[in-house]
Amino acid sequence: MDISQINNLLTSKNIILYFFKTIALIISIFYLIYSVVILKQTEIMNKTLQAKNYFLIYSISLFQVFLGVFLLLLTIFFL
């Protein structure tokens, strides 16, 4: 790697790009963890109070987990 390549790597545009991707990755990982916690908590909540429309509530919480995975993959492959 010569000086010009290092220089290119450290241009402000590249730094913003790497910074953006790192932040997006961290947020995606945290969101995925959060959505799994919410899913588990939904199960606990339903055990405490068994609601009639539990399937719908559980499905929405599960959808959140899929959204978290989708967001993570999107960040890794498209950003």
Place this chain on the structure above:
Amino acid sequence: MKNNGQNHKLFHSFCLYPNVKFETQENKENVILVLRAHPITQIYWLLNSLFFIFILSLLNYFFPSFFNATQIFFLNVFAIVFILSYLWLNFLNWFFNVGVISNKRIIDIDFHGIIYKEVTATHLNKIEDITSKGGGYFQSFFDYGNVFIQTAGTEANIEFIDVPYPSQVATMINELIGKKYGH
């Protein structure tokens, strides 16, 4: 009010004879009333979400000066996902924070910030005093307030906060105690 039919009022915040079960339910224990916070008290998180959407659309005017198209797309996706999560979290918090009145007990189920669970229960014969409180413009207009149930001895007191028809709730509990224990 004394019929055995189900009756749900105010977006399921006042459910008479609902078809629900709870974790610590005893044999021959029937749920008579399930209470949640009055829907009007939940309006703040809907308004907050609308405010966040407004802020996001405002920021979209400034994004092109700092970010490229892909980054703007990602920023919008993240913001929308977080707004939806905020709505869902608040909904769950409202839906599962309930007060249950059964033919045997009064149960208060609280989830603090979703993660922490607190279940307080007392038998009807341990109840010493019931107070319903409601005041102020909104509480009077929408008929909601707090119900405090004082119990005997070292048992924890129970509070139903911002529930609809607080005086009706207090009357129902008094009637139940009267029917069961004759005082």
